[in-house]
Amino acid sequence: MRQEAEKIKDEIIRLRRDIHAHPELGFEEIRTAGLVADTLTEIGADDIKTKVGRTGVTAIIGPGTGPTIGIRADMDALPILEEVEYDYKSTNPGVMHACGHDAHTAMLLGVAHVLRQNYMENKDKWKGNVKFLFQPSEEKWGDDGHSGATAMIADEAMADVDYVIATHVGSTGDTGVCTFQDGPALAAPDIWNAKIFATGGHGAYPHRGTDPIFMLNTVLSHIYSIRSRMINPLDKSVVSIGSIHTGEAGNVIPAEISLNGTIRSFDQEVREQLWAETERAFKLVETLGGTYEFNISEGYIPMVNSAKVNDWMRAVTRDLYGEGAIHEGPIGMAGEDFAFMVDKVPGAMFSLGARIGEGTGHHTPLFDIDENVLSQGTAILAETARRFVTGEVG
Template sequence: MIERANAIAAELVRLRRDIHQHPELGFQEFRTAALVADTLQEIGGLTIQTGVGRTGVVAEIGPGNGPTIAIRADMDALPIIEKTGQPYGSTNDGVMHACGHDAHTAILLGVAHLLKQSLAEDNWHGKVRLLFQPSEEAFDANGVSGATAMIEDGALAGVDAVIALHVASTVPAGELHFYDGYSMAAVDAFEAWIRGKGGHGAYPHEGSDPIFMLAPILNALYAIPSRHVNPLRPCVVSLGHVQGGFTTNVIPSEVYLEGTIRSMDETTRQKLWHEVERALSLSQAFGGSYEF
């Protein structure tokens, strides 16, 4: 198997750099999906479905007569400006493969190559379903991610188990790390509005300043993992965007914030949601309100 993998390594590097050079955001992976489908067609021996979960691709190989194992890779990029200086750097301004999904996609295409060879030479049973997932990083306006969209389109129907991986800069090249139990966190995004009563900066007593309300709310949000969740349950609360006001001398009527919570189990996940809302409710103690 190692010899087979080494034989296609150069081609996988080429594919990964091609994908890296043409990054696409969630549910916009049209070129990437076409490249995946064309490459799978060239490999041969697979049934291929496109447009699964909007821009996802599903391929299947194997004779049946056994379990169906799915292997998943995500395809979308991030809204980040690339400044690496690499010759294969992003040609899509403001979009970059900064989370390794270009590598994941190339790896799964390599798996397709190896499975095709293995099926011909090793005579195994069952099926392997390859899932090229869109929009892992983002949700649409209705809160639907690429995983949900693919599941709704039947991508996991009849699947007995799913395998996935993620590259990590902390792991030396050529090594695979396996974990007992969970290995990566589930992530949920949230957005909220803290509302008060705006006014002139010279007369703060005549309004309810949502920026002032934000200060204790931020402390409460960042205290959730250390003060409200069992320390044996890993979790993270992070804010990535806070916006309030547009000029120096006007108190705004609202502050907008959005962030993420990450958890390793459903109980902790629900606890985090509850505590985030409880932190936001501090706005009421200062004459404000919140929407979450």
């Protein structure tokens, strides 16, 4: 599969650049989904369905009987104004593929290409199927309370899938090195927002009223001690504050403060404890004469990788690219809605290192990846699926 993927490397890169130049936000992937469906038709995939989970696409390669392995790619871009200069720069100003989902979509089309060829030449050996899951909106929930993955699941896209695999490019990981992590590997990314209410008043006469900035002292010191004093040191978690807004004038004590931040964890119990402790930090303002409001917007669930499925991909990576291409986690505290797919059936995602130079951050205007890894990601996903459908693993 390494040679097969290498042969179509230019085509995978061409597709990635085409998608990169025409980025679309979550649940608006009309052109991208069209390109995916047309390419799958050219390849000769079966059972091509569009508008799955609103703007997703699915297809099948295989005999139609036996077990099925799903491979997932996400298609959405981000609301970021691209600052990288190349001839395939975003033609949709303010929208950019700054997380590599263009690469995921191109690689999965590459996988369909090499697997279709393999199926036509080895029909007698194929005892199962590969289902291609091109999902919309990984980056955000839609107005209907669905992200791309949950919308696909609600549309029964996973109903005939027994296992599911995926990769995510990493713009800071060593190029060509695959990071694997069994069990919880990406976090539940929750957002919280809060307000502190007091009376406010004249800066010269603080004793005549209550001061929310003074109360904030206590709140901040409690929030920053949640991890060190309230959570088991063996549990991974983080609570961060991203914004604090209050006040207009130097001689006026304001009456209100608004804050928001994120809470990330790998475990539901720890997650609920973090919610409760963060709220408790705000409850402390009551002893100082204030009141508060506190809300959690729940993010995706933690992504829990199956060790068994990871082992299939580790073995493929080792066989095709050698031991040096394997790195054992951690993957990180980011969130991924692929979590809902691996919650449904056993599955795993590995991170594919694709750094250029010092590396650029995901979700930044300068995000960029080394396209040379696209054939590698294609080969690993395709070979894992090939071994599954031929019964070599399962």
